[in-house]
Amino acid sequence: MPVPGGGQRGGSRRWPGVRAWLPVLRWLPRYSPAWLQLDAMAGLSVGLAAVPQALAYAEVAGLPPQYGLYSSFMGCFVYCFLGTAKDVTLGPTAIMSLLVSSYAFHEPAYAILLAFLSGCIQLAMGFLRLGFLLDFVSCPVIKGFTSAASVTISFNQIKNILGLQGIPRQFFLQVYEILRRIGETRAGDAVLGLACLAALAGLQVMKSHLPRVAHVEPLAARVSYLIVWTSTTARNALVVLFAGLVAYSFQMMGFQPLTLTSSIPQGLPAFRLPPFSVAAPNGTVPFWSMVEDMGVGLAVVPLMGLLETVAIAKAFASQNGYRIDPNQELLAMGFANVLGSFVSAYPITGSFGRTAVNAQSGVCTPAGGLITGALVLLSLAYLTSLFYYIPKAALAAVIISAVVPMFDAGIFRTLWRVKRLDLVPLCVTFLLCFWEVQYGIVAGVLVSGVLLLYSIARPPVKVSKGDVLLVQPGSSLHFPAMECLRDAVCSHALAASLPRSVILDCCHVSSIDYTVVVGLAELLQELRKHGLSLAFCSLQDPVLQVLLSADLEGFQHFLSREEAERCRGAEPGDGGAAPYTSTSESSLLPTGLIQ
C-alpha cells in the first residue's frame, strides 16, 4: 500500500505553540482525499480486529463482554486529536486487561473508577513532563515483561479452549488446576478452539507471504490481491464470524456443545460520571475505601499504560520515520482514559496488534481512528444480540494468536551473546511476572537500577606502572566511585616494595561532585603524608573549575599526560617544573622520595 511519505514529518518538526498541544492541527490543514481513502481502509481493518478482541479482552479483565466494546471507541476519537503517532490505536489490550483483573476485582465500578483515576494521573504526569521516567525502563525489562505476559495471557485462555469453568486467576494455581481437571475437557470447545487457532495461524502465515503488488498490474490481480489481503487482515473477524455461525447452527438444532459468550445488553453506554462509590451487600463502599482497595494499582496501571503506548509508538515511529513526544502521548492517553470513564470504559492503552494492522493498512493520519470508533459504536448499537452466539473458545483463539508473537525466545540467546549481565534483569522480570506482573516489572526496574549504580560505583580504572603511577578512570567520577578509586590509587602507590607518585589522568571525567572533591583532597593529603605527590592531567574544563574552586592543598595539574610525565620525571626538588600549581605547596613536597 502506498504511503504519502513525509506528510507527517514536516509538521512534527515545529513543536512550539498550540500545535504542540493539539497535534491534529499539524496534519488537518494538509488533509487530502488520497489520505482519506487509505485512512478509511485502515480504520475499517482495525475495527474488524477490534470488535472480537474487545469481547475477548473483557473476559481477560474479568468483566462482562460489553465493557470491552465500551472501552474501544473513546480512545480512537481522542487519539485522533491529541496523538503524535499516526499508527497508534488506543483501546483495551491483553496486558492492561490482565492488570485490570488484578485491581478491579471483576467489578465494573472499580474498573471504571480505575480508568478515571489513571487518566487523571497520566494527565498530571503529562503536564509535569514526567515522560522521561520511561528512560529508566530498560530493554531487557520490557522484553522479559512482554514475553512473560504472552505466556500468562495465552495460558489464561487455555481454560476457555478446553471449556473448563472456575479456574483461579493466579498462574501457578491455574496450571495446577488445569492439569488436574484436564479430563473434564469439553470436546466441542476444544475442537472449535483448536480449529480457530489453526485457521488464524494459517491466515497469519498467508499474510506474511503475501507479495507486494505494484499499481501497474491488471485489475483482476489487484482485486484478488485485495480479497486475500482483506481476509488475512480481518482474520479475527472472519474466524469469529465462522465460529458464531457454527454455534448458531448447533443452537438451531437444539444442541449446544460450545460454551457461548453470555448475552450482551444492546445499545450505547450512558454518558455519566464515573462511580465514586459503589453499593455492596453490606452497605455503600465510599470513594476512599475504593481507592484503598485498588492501592498500588493506581501507580502500576497509569505507568504500564504509558509504557505500552510509548513502546509501541516508538517502534512504529522508528519504522515509519517520524518522531513522537512521550509527554504528549501521556496527555492523549490521560484524556482518553478520563473521557472513557464517562462511557463506562476500563483503562486503555496502545494496542500492539491493532497498531500493526493500522500500519500495514497504510494509514496516513490518526483520522483512521474515527472509522474504527464508529464501527465499534455501530456494533454496540445494532449487533450485540448476535454476539451471544460467539463461542468463548473462538475468542480465546483470537487472544492467543495475538499474544503468542510477543514471546521473544531469541532474546535470551541474543543477550548471552551481546551482554550477559543484562540477562539478570531479563530473567528476574520474566520469572517474577508469572507470580504477579507488577512485581516482575518493579523488580526488573530495581535490578537494572542496581546494576547501573554498581557500574557507576565501580568504574573501570586503568593503572599503568612506570616511574610514576598513571591512573586513568574510564568514566566520570560520581560519589559512589570515590572509595574504589582511592583504594586503587593507595594500594598501588603505597605498595610497600616501591612507593610511587601518582598522575591522575582525568580525560574521561566529565563531571565530579563534592564527595569526589573531598575524597581527592584526602587522597592528596594521604599521599603527601608518605612523601608522594598526586598530579592531575587532561582535566576537562568544568572539572578543573570545580577543583580550582575547592582550593585543594597541593593541587597541581597539567594539560596533557606527556607534560605531567615530563615534569614528574624532571630533577627532584624543582617544584617550578609544575606550571599549573594552584598553591606553592608543591615545592614543599619531599620530591626526593619520588620513585
Added chain:
Amino acid sequence: MPVPGGGQRGGSRRWPGVRAWLPVLRWLPRYSPAWLQLDAMAGLSVGLAAVPQALAYAEVAGLPPQYGLYSSFMGCFVYCFLGTAKDVTLGPTAIMSLLVSSYAFHEPAYAILLAFLSGCIQLAMGFLRLGFLLDFVSCPVIKGFTSAASVTISFNQIKNILGLQGIPRQFFLQVYEILRRIGETRAGDAVLGLACLAALAGLQVMKSHLPRVAHVEPLAARVSYLIVWTSTTARNALVVLFAGLVAYSFQMMGFQPLTLTSSIPQGLPAFRLPPFSVAAPNGTVPFWSMVEDMGVGLAVVPLMGLLETVAIAKAFASQNGYRIDPNQELLAMGFANVLGSFVSAYPITGSFGRTAVNAQSGVCTPAGGLITGALVLLSLAYLTSLFYYIPKAALAAVIISAVVPMFDAGIFRTLWRVKRLDLVPLCVTFLLCFWEVQYGIVAGVLVSGVLLLYSIARPPVKVSKGDVLLVQPGSSLHFPAMECLRDAVCSHALAASLPRSVILDCCHVSSIDYTVVVGLAELLQELRKHGLSLAFCSLQDPVLQVLLSADLEGFQHFLSREEAERCRGAEPGDGGAAPYTSTSESSLLPTGLIQ
C-alpha cells in the same frame, strides 16, 4: 606524644587468612612496652571521658543512667580483638542514643533486644561483604545529618540546663514548650549548667593551644605539661566531679537547688540472654510484636551504627595514615552489639569525641580499649553510689560541648562555591533531620541517588557541525541515556535545512548495555531510511566487542575521528573507503545523499 609510626601499617597490608578476621593477630605479636605505656595513658583518658558521657547519653536514650555504663565496656573489649582502626572506641553515642530513644520507647528491654538484633544484622552484613553500601551515602548527606544532629541533640539538653521537666521529645514541640515555659527555669540548674559549659569551652580552647613538648625539655616543664594535658583531656570528668562536689555540699547543707541524677543500682550487670519477650501491664508482649514495634528501626540502627563507625574510622585512618576495612568494622560492631546485649547494653557505635581523645593521647593499638573498659567496670562496681550527686545540668553541658563542634556551618558556603547542585541533598537531609533523623538520611540518600541517575540519564553530548555531524557523548552510555542521545543525533542530523551523516565519537564511552545497542541499531536504521549514514570512531575495546557481537546492520567503525572524517569526506558511492565495515551493507547506502 610520640607515636611508634608505621607499626600498624606493615601488618594491615596482609589481608588474607585468619589475620583478616582477627586483626588482633596483626599487632599483638609485635606488642612492645613502649606501646603499653601510651595505650594505658590513652585508655585512662578515654575512660575518664566515657563515664560521664555514658550517664548523659543514657538520658538522651530515655533509659536509666546505669544502662549507659552497661553499654560502655563490651565494645571496648570486642573492638580490641576485631577492630581494624587503632583509634576507634565503640560505645554509646549521642546520635545512636537519639535513635534508641525513638525505637525503644524508653524501655530497657526494647533497647537491649534492639542491640541484639542490630548486632545480628551487622554480622550478617559483614559476612555478606555489604560494607560497600556506604559508598552510596554521599558527603553532603553525612554533613547535613551530623549538623542537624548536633543542633537537635544540643537543644534536647537545654531542658536539663534550665531544669525543666516533662518536655516532649520531638524537636519542634520541644522548641515550642521550652519557649513557653522559659519562666519556670530553675536558677540553680541554669547557673551550674552555664558554668560547666564555660569551663568545658575554656579547657577545650586551652587544649587546642597547648604547645607540643619535645622529650629533651627539663622534667619540671614536662610534669606541668602533663598536668595541663591531663586536665584538659579529662575535662569532662573534672567538670562532672566539680559539679558533683557542689551538689554534695548543698545536700550536706540540707538544701538542694539542683536536679540530680536518680540513684543508680550498684554492681555489674548480670550476664544473661537478651529479653525475647517483655511483661507489660496487660500481659506479656511476645518477640514478634516487639520486632513489629521497632519496625524500621531494625534497618536504621544497624546502618547508622555502621555509617558512624566507618565515617569516624576513615577520618582517623586518613589522618594517621592507615587503612580500614568496612566489612571487618561491621563484624566488630556486630559482635560488640550481640555480646553487649547479654550484659544489658543498648546499641553502640564508634564515638567521635572519645575516638578523638584516644587519638590525641597517642594510642598505638586497640589495646587501649581494655583499660577504658576496665575503668567503666570499676566505676560500676564501686562508684555508682557517688553518681547520685551528679547534677543533670553538668551532664547536659558535657553532651553539648561534645556535639556542638559537629555543626559545620562552613559546608553551606563551600558547596555554594564548589558544587551548587550538592546543596540539594545537604539541605533536604539537614531540614528533614529536624523532623525525624531517619527520614532525613533516607531522603538525602534518595535525593542524591536521583541526582546521580539524572546525570547518567542526561550525559553531556558535544555536537560539532561540519560536512558531517560529529557527536561525542561526554561519558559512558547507560540505558537511561539512550533516548537523549538519539534525540540529540536526530534533531541535528535530520534538520530540515541540511540533513547530514553522523560520526559518533565514542572515546569517552567505556561500556554499553543491551538497551543502548538496540537504540543504536534503531538510530542506524532511522538514518539509513533518510539516506544518511552513521559511523562510529574511537571505540574502546569492550564497547567494540559488544557492538560487533550484536551484528548491527550497516555498522562501520574507524580507529580515529580523523580517519572517519577523511572517509566520510571522500568521494561519494565509494563504500570501500570504510575499512572496518562489519557487513557489506555500507556499500548499499545512497552515499550520494551525504552532505
